[in-house]
Amino acid sequence: MTxxxxxxxxxxxxxxxxxxxxxxVRAPDGTPVNAVRGLxxxxxxxxxxxxxxxxxxxMDADWRPHWRVELIPSYKAHRVAEEHAAGPxxxxxxxxxxxxxxxxxxxxxxxxxxxxxVAGYEADDVIGTFTARAKGxxxxxxxxxxxxxxVDDARGVRVLYPxxxxxxxxxxxEAVLREKYGVDGSGYADLALLRGDPSDGLxxxxxxxxxxxxxxxxxxxxxxxxxxxxxxxxxxxTPTQRRRLDEARPYLAVAPKVVRVADDVxxxxxxxxxxxxxxxxxxxxxxxxxxxxxxxxxxxxATLAV
Numbered sequence: 560m561t562x563x564x565x566x567x568x569x570x571x572x573x574x575x576x577x578x579x580x581x582x583x584v585r586a587p588d589g590t591p592v593n594a595v596r597g598l599x600x601x602x603x604x605x606x607x608x609x610x611x612x613x614x615x616x617x618m619d620a621d622w623r624p625h626w627r628v629e630l631i632p633s634y635k636a637h638r639v640a641e642e643h644a645a646g647p648x649x650x651x652x653x654x655x656x657x658x659x660x661x662x663x664x665x666x667x668x669x670x671x672x673x674x675x676x677v678a679g680y681e682a683d684d685v686i687g688t689f690t691a692r693a694k695g696x697x698x699x700x701x702x703x704x705x706x707x708x709x710v711d712d713a714r715g716v717r718v719l720y721p722x723x724x725x726x727x728x729x730x731x732x733e734a735v736l737r738e739k740y741g742v743d744g745s746g747y748a749d750l751a752l753l754r755g756d757p758s759d760g761l762x763x764x765x766x767x768x769x770x771x772x773x774x775x776x777x778x779x780x781x782x783x784x785x786x787x788x789x790x791x792x793x794x795x796x797t798p799t800q801r802r803r804l805d806e807a808r809p810y811l812a813v814a815p816k817v818v819r820v821a822d823d824v825x826x827x828x829x830x831x832x833x834x835x836x837x838x839x840x841x842x843x844x845x846x847x848x849x850x851x852x853x854x855x856x857x858x859x860x861a862t863l864a865v
Contacts, residue, residue, distance in 0.1 A: 562611075562612025562613060562695050563609075563610070563611045563612050563613070563695060563696050563697075563698065564611060564612070564613040564614075564615070564689065564693050564695060564696070564697045564698070564831065565605065565606075565609065565611035565613065565614045565615075565697075565698045565699075565700065566615050566617055566685075566686045566689055566690065566697065566698070566699045566700070567602070567605075567614070567615065567616045567617060567700050567701075568617060568682050568683070568686060568699070568700065568701035568702070568703055568706065569598075569616045569617055569618055569619075569663075569674075569682060570618070570619050570622070570682060571682075571701045571702040571703050572598055572601050572700065572701075572702070572721075572725075573594045573595075573597070573598045573656075573659070573660070573663055574594075574656070574702075575597075575601075575702055575721060575724075576593065576594045576595075576596075576597025576598045576600075576601060577593055577594035577597065577653065577656045577659070579597060579724060580593035580594070580596065580597035580600075581593060582655060584596055584597075585851070586849065586850045586851045587848075587849075587851050590658065590850075591655045591659065592659060592662065592850050592851060592852070593659075594656055594659040594660075594663065595659050595662050595663050595666065595850060595852065595855075596852060596853075596855040597855075598663055599666070599852065599855040599856055599858075599859050600855050600858070600859075601724070601725045602614075602672070602859060603855070603858045603859040603862050604724075604725050604726060605700060605719075605725055606833070606859075606862050606863065607862050608725075609698060609719075611698060611833065612695075612832065612833065613673075613831040613832055613833065614672055614673065614831065614833050615672075615673045615674075615675055615685075615689060615829070615831050616667050616672055616673065616674045616675070617675055617676070617682040617685040617686050617689070618664075618674060618675065618676030618682055618685070619676060619681050619682045620647070620676035620677050620678050620679070620680060620681075621647040621678065621679050621680060621681065622635070622647065622648075622650050622681060623635045623638075623639065623647065623648050623650070623681075624647075624679055624680060624681060625679075626679070627816075627817045630813040630814075630816060630817050631760070631761065631762075631810070631813060631814065631817050633760040633761070633762065634759065634760045634761065634817060635759055635760050636760050637760055638650055638651050638760075639651065640652070662846070662850055665842070665846055666843070666846050666850075666852070666856070668838070668839070668842075669837060669838060669839040669840075669842040669843035669846055670834060670837055670838065670843060670859070670860070670863075671834030671836075671837060671838030671839075672833075672834065673829045673830060673831045675689075675826060675827060675829055677824050677825060677826065677827070680821060680824050681820075683703070683705060683706060683820045684820050684821035684822075684824050685824055685826065686699055686701075686706060686709070686820065687709060687820030687821055687822045687824070688821060688822050688823060688824040688826055689826065690709050690716055690822070691822035691823075692826075693714075693716075695715065696714075696715030696716070696717075697709075697714070697715065697716045697717070698717060698718075698719050699716070699717070699718045699719065700718075700719045700721070700725070700728075701718060701719075701720065702720065702721050704720070704751075705751065705756075705759070705818070705820070706718055706820070707731060707736060707740075707744060707747040708744055708745070708747040708748040708751070708818075708819065708820065709744060709820065710731055710732060710733055710736060710743070710744030710747070711733075711744050711745075712732055712733045716744070717730055717731055717732050718731040719731070740769070740773055741770075741773035741774075741776070741777060742773060742776055742777075745781075746776050746781065748815070748818050748819045749772075749776055749781055749782045749785075749815075750769065750772045750773060750776060751818055752782070752811070752814040752815060752817075752818040753767050753772035753775070753776075753782070753785075754767060754768055754769045754771075754772045761814070761817070761818065762810060764803055764804060764807040764810070764811070765803055765806075765807070766799065766800075766803045767800070767803060767804075771800075775796075775800070778795060779794075782811065782815065785804065786804070786808075786811065789801055789804050789805050833863060834863055835863060835864055836863075836864065837860065843856075
């Protein structure tokens with residue numbers, strides 16, 4: 560992959576589209592298509608504003624991988640609608656959003672936008688692996704701050720974080736991370752696992768919030784340095800910090816593998832170049848008529864054709 564690669568955290572974006580576009584946007588039969596049309600509008604705006612050479616819609620083939628749950632059982636547990644022993648657990652999703660996801664997938668496929676999900680991995684892991692393999696700059700579009708850990712100025716990797724729709728994006732580079740969190744991209748994962756994240760069911764180290772975590776990382780470099788300081792009685796840790804970190808060792812032993820995105824996912828061989836014309840015009844025409852995709856799809860196709 561050469562040129563600028565744009566990676567979409569697709570679920571993050573269609574959730575935002577679902578809650579940002581009125582449910583009154585419906586197909587001819589009355590079925591809500593607000594997430595579908597909203598996502599198409601998002602992608603159109605992203606391509607027009609940023610002109611990537613390559614584009615991949617990264618998917619959650621497994622939003623709560625078993626290998627992460629084995630390490631930290633509370634991982635995303637509060638978002639489970641139904642557990643499945645033989646496959647991915649079912650995530651709690653609004654009733655009118657779930658039926659739109661297969662439509663989104665079918666439309667992306669018919670347009671010819673690469674769509675990649677890998678069994679046993681989250682979209683974050685797919686994004687992490689594409690980023691690791693990229694030869695040029697990478698724009699990661701996500702509303703998930705976990706992916707800040709991939710920011711790398713030297714490689715031209717930044718996160719485009721939607722503040723309002725996708726028209727207003729925070730261009731997150733290392734300067735932004737240092738200003739907001741006191742760490743760079745490589746330090747963000749350690750910050751996140753130390754402070755914890757209730758939205759992902761990560762407990763963190765009790766008593767170690769974001770500011771304290773940032774100070775510890777500034778003082779000792781990384782998680783390994785902090786744990787070495789726990790052993791070193793001459794280090795500047797307070798007695799309370801030393802005790803809390805020592806008691807959290809079982810969690811800290813497994814948290815890095817859970818929090819850090821994978822960069823070795825077995826990706827399928829896909830064409831990531833932006834399509835200039837639909838891959839399957841007949842299928843796309845049928846989808847447009849069935850779901851009333853109207854101007855949202857027309858605008859995207861016009862942008863791709865330029």
